[in-house]
Amino acid sequence: MVPTAHYQMGGIPTDYSGHVVVPKDGNPNTPVAGFYAAGECACASVHGANRLGTNSLLDLLVFGKAAGETAVEELQGGQLPLRPLPADAADFSLARLARLESQINGESVFEVGQDMRRSMQKHAGVFRFDALLKEGVSKIKEIAERAGRTQIGDKSKVWNTARVEALELDNLIEVAKATMVSAEARKESRGAHVRDDAPDTAEFPNGRNDTVWLKHTLWYSEGNRLDYKPVNLNPLNEGTEPIALAKRTY
Amino acid sequence: MSKRSVHFKIYRYDPDRDEKPYMQDITIELEPSDKKLLDALMRLKGKDDTMSFRRSCREGICGSDAMNINGKNGLACLTALDGLEQPVVLRPLPGLPVIRDLIVDMTQFFKQYHSIKPYLVNDNPPPERERLQSPEDREELNGLYECILCACCSTSCPSFWWNPDKFVGPAGLLAAYRFLADTRDEATNERLDNLEDPYRLFRCHSIMNCVDACPKGLNPTRAIGKIKDMMVARAV
Numbered sequence: 233m234v235p236t237a238h239y240q241m242g243g244i245p246t247d248y249s250g251h252v253v254v255p256k257d258g259n260p261n262t263p264v265a266g267f268y269a270a271g272e273c274a275c276a277s278v279h280g281a282n283r284l285g286t287n288s289l290l291d292l293l294v295f296g297k298a299a300g301e302t303a304v305e306e307l308q309g310g311q312l313p314l315r316p317l318p319a320d321a322a323d324f325s326l327a328r329l330a331r332l333e334s335q336i337n338g339e340s341v342f343e344v345g346q347d348m349r350r351s352m353q354k355h356a357g358v359f360r361f362d363a364l365l366k367e368g369v370s371k372i373k374e375i376a377e378r379a380g381r382t383q384i385g386d387k388s389k390v391w392n393t394a395r396v397e398a399l400e401l402d403n404l405i406e407v408a409k410a411t412m413v414s415a416e417a418r419k420e421s422r423g424a425h426v427r428d429d430a431p432d433t434a435e436f437p438n439g440r441n442d443t444v445w446l447k448h449t450l451w452y453s454e455g456n457r458l459d460y461k462p463v464n465l466n467p468l469n470e471g472t473e474p475i476a477l478a479k480r481t482y
Numbered sequence: 483m484s485k486r487s488v489h490f491k492i493y494r495y496d497p498d499r500d501e502k503p504y505m506q507d508i509t510i511e512l513e514p515s516d517k518k519l520l521d522a523l524m525r526l527k528g529k530d531d532t533m534s535f536r537r538s539c540r541e542g543i544c545g546s547d548a549m550n551i552n553g554k555n556g557l558a559c560l561t562a563l564d565g566l567e568q569p570v571v572l573r574p575l576p577g578l579p580v581i582r583d584l585i586v587d588m589t590q591f592f593k594q595y596h597s598i599k600p601y602l603v604n605d606n607p608p609p610e611r612e613r614l615q616s617p618e619d620r621e622e623l624n625g626l627y628e629c630i631l632c633a634c635c636s637t638s639c640p641s642f643w644w645n646p647d648k649f650v651g652p653a654g655l656l657a658a659y660r661f662l663a664d665t666r667d668e669a670t671n672e673r674l675d676n677l678e679d680p681y682r683l684f685r686c687h688s689i690m691n692c693v694d695a696c697p698k699g700l701n702p703t704r705a706i707g708k709i710k711d712m713m714v715a716r717a718v
């Protein structure tokens with residue numbers, strides 16, 4: 233028996249109404265006009281560092297509804313100045329397809345995918361170890377390079393699952409890099425991130441080091457680099473007291 | 483120890499390349515970790531990526547890898563390789579148009595499903611908290627809500643083969659009863675009206691192929707019987 237990945241924690245940062253937010257001009261949560269995310273790809277940040285059972289329904293029912301309503305409202309209300317579509321808007325996607333179509337002497341999608349899965353399981357598994365994480369960071373970089381050279385034999389225009397799987401692998405690699413790099417850098421245990429070298433002590437309950445690490449990790453695909461932003465611990469509705477950080481005892 | 487292998491005969495058809503469908507003979511070597519038919523299919527796709535089938539969750543929950551396995555409909559991910567008679571003959575689900583290889587066009591199946599309004603209808607203002615049910619009332623929904631819409635049942639049903647546009651089919655009817663049986667739903671009459679027709683419900687002749695095919699162990703025939711009972715009860 234082996235543990236399997238069942239849910240992806242973290243994701244594209246959003247606010248509670250589905251706007252994608254980025255750090256800009258000193259505000260860590262500046263909405264990007266016209267860009268929304270909801271569901272497992274998004275992170276409205278209600279789960280903290282570990283989603284609990286059935287809580288993914290929040291992403292689906294609450295924030296999915298909110299994102300949909302916000303998008304409709306803002307489009308219909310004319311709050312979004314619609315700019316003309318740039319002439320090169322499709323270039324990025326078309327380049328991905330063209331690369332796949334013309335690749336020769338390439339890598340097998342199946343093999344690279346298997347190596348990615350195995351590496352994630354071994355190096356960023358349920359319990360994490362510093363040396364393994366460090367090794368994992370370089371391994372996943374290598375695998376990402378191989379993923380850039382995948383080749384497909386199936387060139388059919390009808391329901392081509394080989395092409396879809398190759399494109400999916402590119403996307404999965406991005407998430408794998410984000411996970412591995414962020415996990416290696418975070419030198420504490422928190423929620424589902426359990427490090428062997430950050431055990432549960434009186435000073436660091438559950439291995440958590442709030443003085444240094446009470447912050448969100450932001451991973452940028454560009455340059456494979458990290459940044460951090462503060463955690464909002466204050467409820468949005470007035471008069472509601474924040475819930476104090478405490479040790480998880482179950 | 484010699485390696486395990488499986489001998490397949492697989493229905494292949496790519497309208498982009500093939501004049502007509504053919505059965506492909508192929509043997510694939512397994513790794514020790516390959517336990518289910520889906521594991522073998524993935525390994526096969528690793529060798530020949532033109533081999534096309536749907537799959538997603540690999541644990542019997544998404545309903546996407548339904549296919550005809552040695553003459554019987556089932557999910558590749560729940561079918562153990564050990565004990566499968568060889569050659570393993572794989573065909574697309576019967577009765578639906580084939581798009582490519584083992585992939586069928588599910589449009590008709592989902593059209594029927596949507597036609598029964600597979601959602602709770604209740605126009606009363608929602609209470610402060612949720613709409614409650616007693617444990618007994620909730621019990622009625624067991625064996626109904628678990629359907630994963632894989633279509634194994636409907637595509638094994640002769641009545642659905644002949645009239646996929648008119649007969650709702652076992653999956654749709656199971657879902658219809660799921661809402662008829664729900665004490666929070668208020669559209670019972672409309673739901674029964676919607677099925678009162680020589681085809682939509684009454685084409686089911688209790689052949690029970692659907693029960694035999696369901697990989698989740700559900701019983702559409704019983705649900706259909708209960709809808710028929712409700713029709714009768716309403717008429718008297």
Ligand code: SF4
Nearest residue numbers: 639686687689690692
């Ligand atoms: S019992 Fe009814 S629905 Fe099920 S296979 Fe037979 S005819 Fe079809």
Ligand code: SF4
Nearest residue numbers: 629630632633635696
């Ligand atoms: S009733 Fe069973 S066989 Fe039919 S669609 Fe649902 S899960 Fe599949």
Ligand code: FES
Nearest residue numbers: 540542544545559
């Ligand atoms: S892959 Fe999801 S049910 Fe088999």
